[in-house]
Amino acid sequence: MDNSQRIVTIKDIAQELKLSVSTVSRALRDSAEIKLETKMLVKEVAARLHYTPNPIALSLKEKRSKIIGVIVPEIANNFSSNTIAGIEDIAYKKGYHVLIFQSHEKYEREKENVQLLVSRRIDGLIISLANETQCYDHLTDTIDKNIPLVMFDRVCHSINAHKVITNDYFGAYNGVEHLIQQGYHNIALITLPLNLSITQNRLNGYKDAMKKYNLPVRDEWIIHSPIDVVCSEMTIRRILESDNRPDAIFISAERLNIICIKVIKEMGLRIPEDIAIAGFSDNPITPYLAPALTSVKQPTFNVGQKAAELIIELIENNNTTTQYRTIQLDTALDIQASSRRRQ
Amino acid sequence: MDNSQRIVTIKDIAQELKLSVSTVSRALRDSAEIKLETKMLVKEVAARLHYTPNPIALSLKEKRSKIIGVIVPEIANNFSSNTIAGIEDIAYKKGYHVLIFQSHEKYEREKENVQLLVSRRIDGLIISLANETQCYDHLTDTIDKNIPLVMFDRVCHSINAHKVITNDYFGAYNGVEHLIQQGYHNIALITLPLNLSITQNRLNGYKDAMKKYNLPVRDEWIIHSPIDVVCSEMTIRRILESDNRPDAIFISAERLNIICIKVIKEMGLRIPEDIAIAGFSDNPITPYLAPALTSVKQPTFNVGQKAAELIIELIENNNTTTQYRTIQLDTALDIQASSRRRQ
Incomplete structure (x- = not known):
């Protein structure tokens, strides 16, 4: 079959019925101008020919595509996939569809994704930034085009948009304070690149907890892990092999947990006897490790859910808002054996 | 700003430059009919106004949207997210974009997703079926519209399409045979609904391994777990509380592993001393449980990767193929402590 036959248009229905396209x-x-019999006839032929309305024509009429674009760094982690589930929950209830793209932590991919979504006439964009992203023109462009924008998790504070974040500062502060109270005083931090908003907040939480207990914050114990898994493993191994080994590690990102555990076990160290650990994780499997x-x-x-509510509110108010909000949700500490009190 | 101003069209550029739309x-x-200066002027204004070409107009010209639609039951499991990563790997290299939708195991959502993707003029559809799906009209409709289709993992053999699957039969057979060789002879199977292709193949692998060793296959030990987590927990608990408790469980789906481990631990049973387990899982965390x-x-x-290669091949050959292929990839058994030899 020729590819050009595949899209059935109003013209095909008109030809088949010898009616005008406008009819x-x-x-x-x-x-109301069209007789009932004609309508029934037209709809019958439309169904038989598998006619689907052109979404652009529809959205020009309705001025909405009913599509929300979502860009995340990677869907293969619990933070992203649970967040997407929350977005879809609200979107579905309000009659919107969600298109999901991954930046794979690359600035160029993120930019391409934004451009593609914009060219697909999405009604709004929800984004969590890539590791690499340090230039935000692709987002200001989106705002200039009057496309509603909501940022979550990894946000950029200089961008005028609603933001949904969790209390990363207190999440890290509480986790590190817990390790200190369990008797660990030489605590390293493994975290993501510093340009990410979440890294800065978690780093500040770590530093403030250490300072509160008059513990030294050593630069060599703050590791900004690279994206590459093998490089991440090397940096963790290096700190654990040093003469001056920490007695605990606070792991500031989900994907680093398994890398850290792998290196510790490969080195034959025991958790928590040789090295205690605690980390950010949304994986329900953590109690079974x-x-x-x-x-x-x-x-x-x-x-x-919050990100979806905010974007739909913007869309339905034609992207007018009196002020941009940052919604911050609380974290919780789940205490398990990996940070058992030091003997 | 009025919403109607948000899409810049060729007309806006024409008005600004006092040129005709056609020019x-x-x-x-x-x-070649247009002077270089005019072209430069037009492109300058297009850039300044943030003009993006209408994707439908473009795809009508190119006859392709360069978009591949992907529908999975849930992205929040390792099978789906790794598969999507493989699809994106090939698609990106070949200049295609990937739109990801979730059916959430519901037939109605899956059908809606297919319709939406088709209305967005995707070039091809890659799908893994929902738990609930037992009617395939939405897929035959897609084929009737001459949109290339590739199925993976949970496929439907009666549909004429390329399929990419793993050797589910041998995956289950090898896993169950391993449990038998480790000294476990009363092996229960926890699996998904029977209508899924993967369930049938894995169930056959389980049955054949049991038969090879002359072990009885008991109907009450074959559990088709419901989607709901609480119901799944109840069915597992029921079998473990029965007088006639199995000494091992073969878990035939990733998402059931954690549910199973949770119930076993809550009941105070030891793995593998009281009950050995083995299961399908693509989670790299399994050695650290x-x-x-x-x-x-x-x-x-x-x-x-294979699914993406096949769909792109179909797209670029205008959906003509001499025969539909089923590509079957091999599984591997990773032996760990949860199936340690029975003492």
Whole structure:
């Protein structure tokens, strides 16, 4: 079959019925000017030919595509997938569809994704930034085009948009304070690149907890882990092999937990006897790890729901707002064996 | 700003430059009929006004949207997210974009997703079926519209399409045979609804392994777990509380592993002393569970790559093919402590 035959248009229906295109179009729209029999005839032929209305024509009429674009760094982690589930929950209830794209932590991919979504006439964009992103023109462009924008988790404070974040500062502060209270005083931090908003907040939480207990904050114990897994493993191994080994590690990102546990076990170290750990994780599997992992839990589903509510509110108010809001949701500390009190 | 102003069209550029729409259109297309200066002027204004070409107009010209639609039951599991990563890997290299939708295991959502993707003029559809799906009209409709279709993992054999699957039969057979060889003879199977292709194949693998060793296959030990987590927990608990408790469970789906481990631990049973387990899982965390989980690993990234290669081949050959293929990739058994030899 020729590819050009695949899209059935109003013209095909008109030809088949020897009616004008305008009559068919009005019949499909249920216009009062068209007789009932004609409408039924047109709809019958439309169904038989598998006619689907052109979404652009529809959205020009309705001025909305009913599509929300979502860009996340990677869907293959619990934070992203739970957030997306929350976004879809609200969107579905309000009659919107969600298109999901991944930036794979690359600025160029993120920019391409934004451009593609914009060219697909999405009604609004929800985004969590890539590791690499340090230039925000693609987002200011979106705002200039008057497309509603909501940022979540990894946000950029200089951009005028609603933001949904969790209390990353207190998440890290509470986790590190817990390790200190369990008897660990030489605590390293493994975290993501510094340009990410979440990294800055979690780093500040770590530093403030250490300072509160008069513990030294050593630069060599703050590791900004690279994206590459092998490089991440090397940096963790290096700190654990040093003469001056920390007695605990606070892991500031979900994907680093398993890397950290792998390196510790490969080196034959015991958790928590040789090295205690606690980390951000939304994985429900943490209580079943060996040992069970103490973790900072974020209300991810709720983050997604809030982001969807905000974007739909913007869309339905034609992107007018009196002021941009930042909604901050609380984290919770789930204490398990990986941070058992030091003997 | 009024919402109607948000889309800049060729007409806006024409008005601004006091040129005809046709001149602007030809200038943007680099037509030889238009003077270089005019072209430069038009492109300058197009850039300043943030003009983006209408994707439908473009795809009517190119006859392709360069978009591949992907529908999975849930992205929040390793099978789906790794497969999507594989699809994106190939698609990106070949200049295609990937739109990801979730059916949430519901037939109605899946059908809606298909209709929406078709109305967005995707070039091709890659799908893994929802738990609930037992009617395939939405897929035959897609085929009737001459939109290339590739199915993966949960496929429907009666549909004429390329399929990419893993060797589910041998995955289950090998896993169950391993449990038998470790000294477990009363093995229950926890699996998904029977209408899914993967369930049938894995169930056959389980039955054949049991028969090979002359072990009885008991109907009450074959559990088709419901989607709901609480119901799943109840069915597992029921079998473990029965007088006639199995000594091992083969878990035939990733999402059931954690549910199973949770119930076993809540009941105070030890793995593998009281009950051995092995299951399908693509989660890299399995070696770090307590105890480490013996698992059937599927080449998920590769499944995604193959599915993308097949759909792009179909798209670029205008959906003509001499015969539909089913590509079957091998699984591997990762032996860990959860199936340690019975003492």
